[in-house]
Amino acid sequence: MHKTLIVIPARYGSTRLPGKPLLKIAGREMLLRVADIARYVCQTQSDCDYVVATDDERIVQLCEQHQVRYLMTSEQCNSGTERCFDVLQQLTEKPDFIVNLQGDNPLCPPWFISALIESWKSSDVGEVFTPYxxxxxxxxxxxxxxxxxxxxxxxxxxxxxxQLALTFSKNIIPAIRKEASMRQSSALSPVKRHIGLYGYTAKALEGYFAMPESTYEQCEGLEQMRFLENSIAVKMVKVGYQGRTGMSGVDSPEDIQRAEAIIASDGEYELVP
Incomplete structure (x- = not known):
């Protein structure tokens, strides 16, 4: 059986929103909302577990109060990817697949995570899996x-x-020369937007930190370019919001208001298997 571990990196010290994981969204702490999503996915996937990765005792207290599994990670971690790697280094029994579910992503559709896990289980190619x-x-x-x-x-x-990534960019790619005729012939544009959620094989995650920062990674500010520039296959997994309003991470007080408005409009996720 192949083991999946969902790691939830949760950092207290956000410059724009201090104590971010503990802030409440529609009455429930942001981190607990993310943990609810991870718990639901693990209940619907075979051999799946989840853990919060943090370096702050206040987040530990919240986890202990609500029986959420956690691991302490180094204060030197600069990204969620580094926290995932720190967790991997601590475990004696290594998972085969690690999902990086950021602790400030309380509206991540659970089916996005399930799609990554299912794509990894069924794919012959790909060491990194990410949705679009x-x-x-x-x-x-x-x-x-x-x-x-x-x-x-x-x-x-x-x-x-x-379905392997050729390249990622903060620019809108591809350039579209004959856009007017393409608009008439198809309801979909040729542009695909990347969703910042990642699953890695243990080998790929360990390999990431053995490689130096790459040229296009530096230019674009996109860490996934390091995989591509080192010929590590990144499998793209097509997803959809299923009629809900899409939202990425929470980084500001305005984002909290926006998340609460989405919950009020679309309702809570039905996190019952």
Whole structure:
């Protein structure tokens, strides 16, 4: 049986939103919402477990109060990926597949995580697995508007016939020469937006830290480019929001309000297997 471990990196010291994992969204701490999602996925997947990775005693107290498994990780960890690696180093029985579910992603659709796990179990290729959505033309128009204000928000990806990533960029790729005719012939644009959720084989996660920071990783500020630049296959997994409003991580008080508005509009996830 192949073992999956969902790691939830949770850092207390956010500059924009101190104590972020402990802040409440619609009456429940953000970290507990993420743990609820991980618990649900583990109940619906075989041989799956989850753990919070933190370096702060206040987060430990919350985990202990609510019977959430946790591991202490180094204060020197600079990213969620590093915390996942720290957890992997501590475990005597290593998982085969590690999902990096950030502790500030309380509205991550659980089916996104399940899709990564199922793709890993069924795929002959791929050492890193990450989701994407296909953009309709109105969604592409909206992304272009957003980038006029914040050019480095939103990542796009190009994919080959085997569903492997060719490249990622903060620019909108591909360039579209005959856009008018393409809009008439298809409801979907050729642009695919990357969702920042990752699953790694243990080998790929360990290999990541044995490789130096790569050129395009530095240029784009995208850590997944290190895998591509070292010829490590990144399998793209197509997902959809199933009628819900999409939202990535929570980084500001405005994001908390937005998350609460989405919950009020779309309802809570039904996290019962």
């Amino acid at each position: 959505v296909e953009l309709s033309w109105p969604e592409l128009d909206k992304l272009r508007e957003v980038k006029q204000v914040t050019p480095f928000s939103g990542t796009t990806v190009q994919i080959n016939r085997e």
